[in-house]
Amino acid sequence: MHLSSRIILRLSGNLDLEAGNSLQATVEPLLHNASGCIFIPVVLDMAEVTGITADGIRTLDQLKQRAAACLGAAPSPRDLLRIANPPLAVRNALEEAGLLKAFTGWQEHICRLPAELPADDSFHNLIGTIRRAFPSPVSDSFHDAYLGQSLLHGLQAVNARKGCTPMLQGGNSDIDYTKARTGVLHENMQTVEQTVEQLAAYFDGHPIWGHALVQPNVIPPSSIPAVIGSLMASLYNPNMIWDGYSRKVSEAEVEASAICAHLLGLPPETAAGLFTWGGTGTTFYGVRLGIEKAQPGAFAHGVQPGMKMIASSASHYCKLNALGWQGLGTDNLVTIPVDADNAMRMDKLEEAMRRILDKGEHIACLLATMGTTDAFGLDPLTAMADLRDRLTQEYQLEYTPHLHADAVIGWAWSVFNDYDFNTNSMRFPERTLRSLWDVRNILAGLPRADSVGLDFHKTGYTPYLSSLFLVREKKDLTLITRDKALMPYLFQFGNYHPGMFTMESSRGGGGVLSALANLKMLGKQGYRALLGYIVTIAESLRMRLEQAPHAVVVNNGNHGPVTLFRVYPDGTDPNLQYQKEVADPSHDADLEKHNRYNRAVFDALHQKMLAGECLEISLTEQYCVSAGGRPVLALKSYVMTPFVEEESMTRLMLCIEEVRKELARTRSY
Missing domain, CATH: 3.90.1150.10 (Aspartate Aminotransferase, domain 1)
Known part of the structure; x- marks a missing residue:
């Protein structure tokens, strides 16, 4: 059997003089040709060999030496001739002849560290140092303390760069991409402490998002519990593809999704959610579900022409990523102008939807932006849902166009859904109260959306990345579910298998735990106070600008x-x-x-x-x-x-x- 990386010869019967001569005649041409040696290993599969004589052993020894000569070296694990699956009798005979180790590289206790380590660069010597660079898998007070000390060292190295400016200061805050492109992997190891110091230097000049003088974009500081949640996930590395790899962190994902679904007003008995790779990822999921509704089977057979996506001119540019990367094509974006408040114009939306449907084309996704990145514009989601439903019935569509709410910024204002604006128990100023009330009224339409995107690394105050995709009806996820048989090494047990429908085949738990940390710590009260405060400060700037x-x-x-x-x-x-x-x-x-x-x-x-x-x-x-x-x-x-x-x-x-x-x-x- 000639594979791409090796040649396998299956032997059977008794390996004696006659069989040995035949084997030699077969193997030698495989080890070299007229132009020199062919560096493809030859493996002798001995599973069906019933016995081996002294002549057979002599033949194997001669072939081993011939293979070594091809490499110009003494026999070594790099030799081109190897054996596999020797029966016990054959193994014993080879061991007695001193050939077993030469052919298999096998020796007893190959990974056991010697009692005394030589002062050299052997892997036995280095593995002890490498182990100290990893968290201990068992309780070890000294090793655990070293982890804490190393983390503290890293924090101190970065915090030492804090000064009076809203940026971390250091020896050199200039960015040198030319030098960076000359980087190569060095030969020798270095200490944890050296590595931490070097990493800290990459924060020279970095903005401090929590600083009072930093207001460039929707980038929050991360709360302490959110940072710890992300750190815990980094230490124990749950993979959210399956509860077999994530255990109760999967429970945390279900819990965080349920909390947010209830907060937004989605039906808790049918809603479901999953954390994904950013706000763009939530839009990808929304568009994908819309494609499958408008063209059943597209996941398997591909997207057919005539698929359109509708979004406002103020919506995030990730809509182009969703169109291009999913094969719809950016030319199939239908852009609706916005009014003076950066909200989608309903008259123009109806005109566009009618043009599409009159041509017999399909609407893959209707995108409602619930908080634009630049201006915090809010689309009239309730009116969009009403229009969608009316035209679906009027045109007798066989599907209902998918309505995705891109609420990655605005979702957090849902904490005011049940706030009593009349009593105003938190005593927000009048301008702030008006602002919060206006947003609350528009966000009240979120339950009409088929899916919603939420970013905790924006208005949820967690580290990147922490984005939640919610569906109102979890049965929609069956539209993108793959056959379990296609993943034969997964899902042998457990009750949570999101890897069957997620884009990601590896999905970390840091975003889950950091989001849940803030949901638990802040609650409605904390989020109301935090959002109300930043809006109050923003209103104070507006008042100054107006004057x-x-x-x-x-x-x-x-x-x-x-x-x-x-x-x-x-x-x-x-x-x-x-x-x-x-x-x-x-x-x-x-x-x-x-x-x-x-x-x-x-x-x-x-x-x-x-x-x-x-x-x-x-x-x-x-x-x-x-x-x-x-x-x-x-x-x-x-x-x-x-x-x-x-x-x-x-x-x-x-x-x-x-x-x-x-x-x-x-x-x-």
């Missing part, structure tokens, strides 16, 4: 922790000018000029941030598109940290005013 003679809030109809705004030179009415730039193409030149102005403001603020003098905010190159088809640039403050104070917003306004004065002096924009 400023040079600024305009451009997402004033959105109610969350993010504020998008533009600033203008002195002598310009910001509200009037902004309205002209957005609505009147004759003001495109002014729009371009003030885009450059806001870009210059951002660049100057960024330099002040690097010097520790100002907040870190961010910039969106295209908050919206003007009537003339031009991108409208905006500055962005995204409040996420509980350590921020209102004084930070006063500081930001002062920094903006300083930058405006400098730009007025230099005209450098």
Whole structure:
């Protein structure tokens, strides 16, 4: 039998002189050819050999030496001739002749460490050092203490880089990709302590997301329990593919899914969830289920032409990933314009759905964005569900288009579903209360969605990655379930087998435990206080911007922790000018000029941030598109940290005013 990596010869009967001569004639041509040696091992399968004589042993010895000569070395485990499956009698005969070890490399207690280790680089010597670099699998007070000490060493190495600025400081915070591309794996081991120190250096210059002066995007600091949950999963490495590999961490996934389904208002008796690889992953799952509903059997036979996905112009770009990577094609995205509040326009949605259905095409997925990344825009999910149901009945569709709610940001506001806004027991300020109430009213439609995506590493305050995909009807998951027989080395026991329908064939438990940690620690009360606080701080910035003679809030109809705004030179009415730039193409030149102005403001603020003098905010190159088809640039403050104070917003306004004065002096924009 000639395999790609070896040649197997099956021997039978008694290996005597005659059989040995025949074997030699067969094996020698396999060890070499006219151009030299062929480095493909030859394996003699002796399972059916009934006995071996002295002549047979002599033949094997000669062949072994011939094979070794091909490699130009004495017999070694690298030799080209090997034996397999020798019966006991043959094994004993080879051992008595001193050939067993040469052919098999087998010796008694091959992995037992010697009583005294030589001071060399043998694997026996090194394995003791390697073992100390891993957590102990059994209770060992000294080894366990070393793990804790090493973790503490790592934390101290990173925390030592904290200073007065919102970034970790170190010897060199410049990023050198050229040097990084020269990296090679070094030959010798190094200590745990050396490795930890080297890893800490990669955090030089890294933003501290919990710092009061850091407000660039929807990136939260992680709570202590969430960090510990993620660490526990890192230490014991559960694989969520199956409860055989994850045990009660699978129970934690079911529990976290049930908590969130109940929180959002999904029916607990039918809903189900799984943690996946980010918010994009939740959208992938939603689109996949929609494809299977619109075209049954697509999972096996492939997607046919005429499949469309519908999303708003303000929705996340992951929709393009879902289309491209799943074979629908990005050209099959139908984009619906949004209104001034960044919500999908229902009149345009109905027109688009009718065009698709009139052509006999299929709607694979209808995507409702429940909290856009830039502006916290919320699509009218209830109205979208009503329209979907009405058109399904009117067109007598054989399927109901799948409605996926991309609520990776907005989901957390569901903690206010049962908050009494009249008594306001948590005493939120009036502006905050109005904001929370507006969001709550729109999110009340989440139970109408067929599936929902939630990111705990956004508004759930956990480390990356922690994303939950929920379905209202767990039977939908059967649409993407694979045959258990295709995974013969899994699922021999247990009651939880998500690996039969997940995209991932390996799925960590860190996201599960960090999410459940915060759900348990914060509860509704904690999340309400945290979300209410960051919205209050954001509202304090909005109030300051509204009172400023040079600024305009451009997402004033959105109610969350993010504020998008533009600033203008002195002598310009910001509200009037902004309205002209957005609505009147004759003001495109002014729009371009003030885009450059806001870009210059951002660049100057960024330099002040690097010097520790100002907040870190961010910039969106295209908050919206003007009537003339031009991108409208905006500055962005995204409040996420509980350590921020209102004084930070006063500081930001002062920094903006300083930058405006400098730009007025230099005209450098």
